Amino acid sequence: MISRRLFSVLILTFALFSVSNKAIAQHEEGHEPAQHEAAAAGHEGQHEEKKGFNASEVIFGHISDSHYWHLFDVNGEPVSMSLPVMIWHPEKGLSTFSASKFEHGHASHEGYSLQHGMKEKIVSEDGASIIDFSITKNVLSMIISVVLLLWIMLSVAGKYKKNGVMKAPTGMQNALEPVLTFIRDEVGKPNLGHKYMRYMPLLLTIFFFIWINNLLGLLPGGANFTGNIAVTACLAVVAFLVMVFSGNKHFWGHLFNPPGVPLGVKFLLVPIEIISLFIKPIALMIRLFANILAGHIVILSVISMIFIFGALSEVAGWGFVPVSLAFSIFMFFLELLVAAIQAFIFTNLTAVFIGQAIEEGHQHDHAHEDYHAHNPETGQKYNVSKEEIIA
Numbered sequence: 001m002i003s004r005r006l007f008s009v010l011i012l013t014f015a016l017f018s019v020s021n022k023a024i025a026q027h028e029e030g031h032e033p034a035q036h037e038a039a040a041a042g043h044e045g046q047h048e049e050k051k052g053f054n055a056s057e058v059i060f061g062h063i064s065d066s067h068y069w070h071l072f073d074v075n076g077e078p079v080s081m082s083l084p085v086m087i088w089h090p091e092k093g094l095s096t097f098s099a100s101k102f103e104h105g106h107a108s109h110e111g112y113s114l115q116h117g118m119k120e121k122i123v124s125e126d127g128a129s130i131i132d133f134s135i136t137k138n139v140l141s142m143i144i145s146v147v148l149l150l151w152i153m154l155s156v157a158g159k160y161k162k163n164g165v166m167k168a169p170t171g172m173q174n175a176l177e178p179v180l181t182f183i184r185d186e187v188g189k190p191n192l193g194h195k196y197m198r199y200m201p202l203l204l205t206i207f208f209f210i211w212i213n214n215l216l217g218l219l220p221g222g223a224n225f226t227g228n229i230a231v232t233a234c235l236a237v238v239a240f241l242v243m244v245f246s247g248n249k250h251f252w253g254h255l256f257n258p259p260g261v262p263l264g265v266k267f268l269l270v271p272i273e274i275i276s277l278f279i280k281p282i283a284l285m286i287r288l289f290a291n292i293l294a295g296h297i298v299i300l301s302v303i304s305m306i307f308i309f310g311a312l313s314e315v316a317g318w319g320f321v322p323v324s325l326a327f328s329i330f331m332f333f334l335e336l337l338v339a340a341i342q343a344f345i346f347t348n349l350t351a352v353f354i355g356q357a358i359e360e361g362h363q364h365d366h367a368h369e370d371y372h373a374h375n376p377e378t379g380q381k382y383n384v385s386k387e388e389i390i391a
Contacts, residue, residue, distance in 0.1 A: 055304040063224040063296050065138045066120050067099040071221050083140060086133040087112060087122060099134070138231065141223035145212045152176070153208070183207055187348050191355035199354060202242060206235065207347040214292060214339030218332065226342075227293035229285065236281035239350040243280070247357040280353050284346060291342050295335045302327050 061070070069081040082100035089095065092111075101109035105116050111125045124130045135143075152172060159173045169177050183203055188196035213225045225231055253259070255273050258266060306324045310317025 055301070055308060058304060059297060059300045062300060063227055063293060064120060065136045065223075065228065067102070067114065067122070067134055067136055068104065069137045069140065069221070069223075083137065084135045085112075085122065086135070087124075088131040088133065089124060090128055090130075137223045138225050138228055141213065141216060141225045142231075145209065145216060145225070148212055149205075149208055179207075180204065183347065187344075187351050191348070191351040192358070193355070195358060199242075199351070203347050203351055206239070206350060207343050210235070210288065210346055211340055211343035214343060215336075217292065217296065218335055218339065224293065224296055226288060227296055229289045232285045232289040235288070235346070236285040239284060239353065240278075240281035242350075243353045243357045246354055248360070250360055251357045280349075284349055288342055288346050291338060295331070295338055299328055299331045299335065302331065 067083050067085060069083060071079050071081070082098045085095075085097050085099050085101075087095045095110055095112070097109060099114075101107065102112075102114040105114045108125060112122050112130075113125060115121055115123055122130070122132055122134070156173045156176055159169070159171075168174075184196070184200060188200050188203055192199055210226060216222050217224055217226065255277065256270060258269055258273070261269060302324050306317055306320050309320045
């Protein structure tokens, strides 16, 4: 039953992309006469090369952020949700209006215009430096995920509060309890020791926040939220700050003054340790961003192959449909697994880094205690040499 539903979702995704791609081709064909009139006769071959399906436009249009939430096209016209625009100008102050005023970049409004490229952005026509507080597609996706996270967790917490922990879980509580237990037993306890409960709210929030956003990004028309490096950078900064402010004397002592190391070596080792401290959040940031972004690009690229071959020959396009669809289904199921794995890896590495910061110097203390002996009759403590202990 689940596989049938996932297959239906993938078919719907394929249908949406096919409609969108045909609309793009129709839109470009509609502008061909004007282009031919404006260009010389010797450039006709170049116009033929530009005509047709633009794979990069479709792929980057999906993975990039936008002030519109594009859903599908009807008769060549985009059907999208225009999002709120909030801009701070140093002279004009705060301006708020709908992104529909830009008409998808074909018009300006109140001295602002929308520029398309690798990154969509709003610029002021007077050249002033502005601050964009707009609700973009990624921001709206984040708000939706936060609402879902709060609804799921508060409903589960309400059941625990009402029924207690001794009653068998039901519904959403039954689905989440194995995940909660897994994060506690396999991530929190092994890496954080007896202090694990202090950091469990953080670890659970990070895991479910990333997991929910990864799954939302796989839905038709979904936003590439966790595939945005700014998002993963913010998550990495949170993990880094918790690690730094949780560090104890043992952690900072080994970082700036490694024990048992010659003085000459410390001048080389300490800078390396400091650099490694900042490499940890960078690794968290790039790992999540690269894996999610790559998954989206691969799926879209495989689907785009249908239209690329179709531009060469209609028979080739239809002939490649089964291959592309089969590989897309495989990649979709793989991405469902990757969505959970990447959330787990980010959470586990966060726990590892925090655990290293709060770790006590047990080995040093035990080694020091091994050089002392205790007389059970007199209660007197006295020193014992290493040779006596070995004997």
